[in-house]
Amino acid sequence: MSTLDLVFAPLQRVLGVQRMGYFFVLPNLLIFGIFILFPMLLNFYYGFTAGDSILPENRQFVGMENLQTLFACGNFLDPNTCVQDRFWRAASNTFTFVVGQVGLMVVLALITALALNRQIAGRGFFRSVFFYPVLISPVVVALIWKWLLQEQGVLNGLIVLLGGERVPFLTDANWARFWVIFISVWAQMGFYTLILLAGLQAIPKDLYEAASMDGAGGWRSFRSVTLPLLMPTMLVVLVLSLIRAVQVFDQVYVLTTGGPGTATLYMVQYIFQTAFDRHNFGLAAAASLVLAVVLLILTLGQLRLGRASEIA
């Protein structure tokens, strides 16, 4: 301690007390600037240059060409008419995933939070059980389910025992899409359940008493008390989960690697493979700029909602 003071005391004499603030901010600011802020700005440079070298000095400026390539489509609703059909498949897959995953998860998280908010025995246990998958790493989550969903796996075993046929869960396009959504809901739901539970517990009890005195039944008091007061929390949950869903990658990469075909190819995997497998850094950077714009819109939405509610 005293040896550190030997270093910092002269510094403080030079800077003065208030400007010691610079010193405290500096280490974080350096790391942040070099590894986050600078790359963010550099990403624009990559997006507007071409060449297969990652070194900035060996790249040629091509203006909007990368973005034009991405958006070169005969018909935006049909990826086959696009120059970068994989980009559009990834975009439309991501859209379907986001709608399905966020929709299913918010509904299930709300139901679970309502169940856990009741006066029942074993609440702590159930809360832990629903939360536990949140902590499991995406790679492990994918492996757990890959094991269950095998052709020879336990789920197919149960189906055969009940007299059904084996289902190619991970090699059929629609089944694979379903399971990717289901597994990601499984892995993340507990987190949003906790936030909603905190929101539910913040609703004053006397409001319910007043409602029941006015003759409101269970459903009525849910609709007139719980839902409106939970809305701010719901919106936070919605935006947070949207932002995460847009970036879906690790679980799917381990589970299906985007397959079968391109059935579960999503945006981040498209960027990752375009950059590091195909070495088309310009195109990948342009795609990540598009992704960044989508995230920016969602984040701004969250900030507005955050200001509107007291929860965030």
Add this chain to the structure above:
Amino acid sequence: MDRIISFLIRRQGRKRLTAADAITYLYLVAGTVVMFGPVLWLVMSSFKPQDTLFDFPPSFLPYQQESVQIEGYAEPLPLYDITFADGTTQRLAQVQRVGIEVRMIDPNDPGAEPLRINLREIQNRTEVRSTYFDTRNYTGGIASFPFLTYLGNSVTVTVVATVITLLVNSMAAFGLSKYRYKGRDAIFLVMISTLMVPVSVILIPAFLVITQVGWNNNLWGVIVPAAATPTGVFLLRQYMLTIPDELLESARIDGASEWRIYWQIVLPLAGPALAVLTIFSVMWRWNDFLWPLIVLSRTELFTLQVGLNAFQGALNVQWHYILAMTVLTLLPITVVFALLQRYITTGIATTGMK
């Protein structure tokens, strides 16, 4: 029995179980099966010998076929229950099998001549099984998969990154909350505006920076970039704002240096927020996948997540080892959760972040 049931369904205020309660329990129990069942199945599977992994119908508990040591035979003999044509059942040890004929011996009468049984002439022949947790998947997995190397890398990354994160984030939060100087609000604003910038958006330039710094294929390349997390700064700053400035003033009057104020007054007071950040940081680093996947290409530097992915992506998937290694990867975070679950769940509920 009636008393047990009425105890189980007793509620506060001694009211009886309502239909709503019953539905709630039904939902929660079904949910428990869906949420925890897959993990339990993984753990059970990891203890099954390789040749029983794909058995049909699948058995929940791992088992092995029972065998007996009979005098006159070098190896233990496997036990079967034989149901004869007349319906009688006998437990016999199998000596030899040739085509559809087996030679079996009664373990209770080892001296007798082995019975010759034609498999077509009996009703049924089933293995005698007993529950048995086989640890060979674990020992074999650790031997054939550099688990300990990956574990070491993961622990190094997690511990070092968390220490750095706590130090630089708390310093920055202190500098942003307790001092007045030019540019402070601008710095804070820039950091906060990148709060939601995920690594997936800056993969290419971030990789270039790492390469230029010489941290490609280096654990530092995994550790440092994510250490200055804006989320951590934000969380700690909001907490430090609640520490009264008078406390700092009186320490200054007593002659304490600014570093000392940070280290001996503010840090201890920010304990709860630091605890929450520690938990998050450990979780983030331990589970990190995309960034290490890009930075590390030499196998001896792989973290557990990257190594596990490479192992499962191999041409010849060795599920018996993968299952065991997956359980081992799952273990640390499960232990941490079991010990700290109260802090984790309240931490998330109050800060609303992950």
